[in-house]
Amino acid sequence: MTRLFGTDGVRGLANKTLTAGLALKLGAAAAQVLTADMRSSGRRPTAIIGRDPRVSGEMLAAALAAGMASRGVDVLRVGVIPTPAVAFLTDDYGADMGVMISASHNPMPDNGIKFFSAGGHKLPDEVEDEIERVMNGLPEEGPTGHGIGRVLEEAADARDRYLHHLAGAVQTRLDGITVVVDTANGAASEVAPKAYEAAGARVIAIHNKPNAYNINDKCGSTHIDQIQAAVVEHGADLGLAHDGDADRCLAVDSEGNVVDGDQIMAILAIAMKENGELRKNTLVATVMSNLGLQLAMDRAGIEMRTTKVGDRYVLLDLNEGGYSLGGEQSGHIVLPDHGTTGDGTLTGLSLMARMAETGKSLAELAQAMTVLPQVLINVPVSDKSIIVNDPTVVTAIESAETELGDTGRVLLRASGTEELFRVMVEAADKEQARKVAGRLAAVVAEV
Numbered sequence: 258m259t260r261l262f263g264t265d266g267v268r269g270l271a272n273k274t275l276t277a278g279l280a281l282k283l284g285a286a287a288a289q290v291l292t293a294d295m296r297s298s299g300r301r302p303t304a305i306i307g308r309d310p311r312v313s314g315e316m317l318a319a320a321l322a323a324g325m326a327s328r329g330v331d332v333l334r335v336g337v338i339p340t341p342a343v344a345f346l347t348d349d350y351g352a353d354m355g356v357m358i359s360a361s362h363n364p365m366p367d368n369g370i371k372f373f374s375a376g377g378h379k380l381p382d383e384v385e386d387e388i389e390r391v392m393n394g395l396p397e398e399g400p401t402g403h404g405i406g407r408v409l410e411e412a413a414d415a416r417d418r419y420l421h422h423l424a425g426a427v428q429t430r431l432d433g434i435t436v437v438v439d440t441a442n443g444a445a446s447e448v449a450p451k452a453y454e455a456a457g458a459r460v461i462a463i464h465n466k467p468n469a470y471n472i473n474d475k476c477g478s479t480h481i482d483q484i485q486a487a488v489v490e491h492g493a494d495l496g497l498a499h500d501g502d503a504d505r506c507l508a509v510d511s512e513g514n515v516v517d518g519d520q521i522m523a524i525l526a527i528a529m530k531e532n533g534e535l536r537k538n539t540l541v542a543t544v545m546s547n548l549g550l551q552l553a554m555d556r557a558g559i560e561m562r563t564t565k566v567g568d569r570y571v572l573l574d575l576n577e578g579g580y581s582l583g584g585e586q587s588g589h590i591v592l593p594d595h596g597t598t599g600d601g602t603l604t605g606l607s608l609m610a611r612m613a614e615t616g617k618s619l620a621e622l623a624q625a626m627t628v629l630p631q632v633l634i635n636v637p638v639s640d641k642s643i644i645v646n647d648p649t650v651v652t653a654i655e656s657a658e659t660e661l662g663d664t665g666r667v668l669l670r671a672s673g674t675e676e677l678f679r680v681m682v683e684a685a686d687k688e689q690a691r692k693v694a695g696r697l698a699a700v701v702a703e704v
Contacts, residue, residue, distance in 0.1 A: 337467070650697075
């Protein structure tokens with residue numbers, strides 16, 4: 258049986274696989290599981306619900322709120338706001354759980370549901386599995402009368418609380434820096450430009466007019482060419498591109514060259530080491546990070562740990578080890594001292610703060626890491642579960658690894674949100690990486 262939860266919550270085509278009926282049941286089950294301790298103490302549980310601007314979010318928010326209220330949870334809706342803001346507000350309001358409705362970088366017709374426990378923490382696999390188990394056996398009847406939860410709309414101070422939090426997290430002034438910001442017509446369309454302006458930067462915002470249908474539409478971190486062109490056109494010092502729910506950030510230097518999540522981590526890790534903020538002298542990344550990041554950290558005398566793909570796995574390692582910086586090549590950067598999940602706006606502020614503190618351009622800072630050629634091919638498949646153990650795939654991987662030797666690596670993994678299998682190859686030579694990846698992708702496609 259296919260697991261309901263993927264690498265980042267429950268995601269699917271809204272009103273097709275992710276229906277209002279499913280959201281209602283999921284909200285009720287999550288409320289049952291995540292507020293069990295509060296019920297035993299006799300205290301009324303509370304929940305936060307935020308969403309990105311896509312049209313289906315309104316429907317799913319209503320269904321989730323109804324499901325949670327039906328189990329006796331009071332719900333505070335905080336409107337359109339980034340995922341990291343929901344995590345922060347869950348803690349700041351003292352709520353017992355939080356929910357973000359977003360499909361992140363996925364196209365507008367998709368949507369997703371992400372849960373946070375008290376304190377704004379993403380859920381471990383076993384808790385997600387328990388929610389799914391409870392959902393499949395939850396009776397329709399719930400509390401009655403005074404036992405039914407209230408739904409309050411909307412928290413007027415939610416965005417201001419989050420902006421105040423960001424201002425306190427990065428206090429370096431950004432005066433003199435001109436930045437182009439692409440908010441993907443998403444959840445950060447209002448707050449990201451405001452946060453950067455409050456810190457002193459001159460902000461040129463693009464794709465910051467959400468209309469419920471244009472989120473991620475040829476813009477944001479998945480269409481980096483848009484901000485590359487805008488940075489060059491405006492003569493800006495850098496560009497920052499967010500995804501639909503603003504938990505990630507990619508950058509572009511003044512010449513329009515992309516600075517990805519690995520390079521951003523290298524810049525911040527070195528900065529934090531110099532400032533005595535890199536606890537245990539360690540950076541946490543995922544297996545998808547470029548080999549060049551490992552080499553850069555070796556040169557800087559910084560340890561690097563790797564986890565499975567997904568910022569919650571990075572978070573788990575950060576929390577268990579007591580580290581202070583981690584992230585993904587895709588631009589999910591986690592700074593545990595200031596947040597419980599990846600925060601694209603916080604990442605942008607931190608990156609510009611390093612520029613301001615050193616007086617160096619982003620291009621100069623990015624030279625700390627040499628990116629090795631890396632080719633990633635997404636292969637549509639009908640059943641992700643059978644690929645990795647298929648004999649023909651195993652043989653093809655072994656052959657590729659023999660060919661690359663110590664000069665590269667191969668990684669195959671299933672997408673956590675789509676029916677895709679990802680084939681990644683790194684090599685010293687771009688053409689070799691492309692050829693090896695193409696051969697592997699062809700094998701996967703035939704399974």
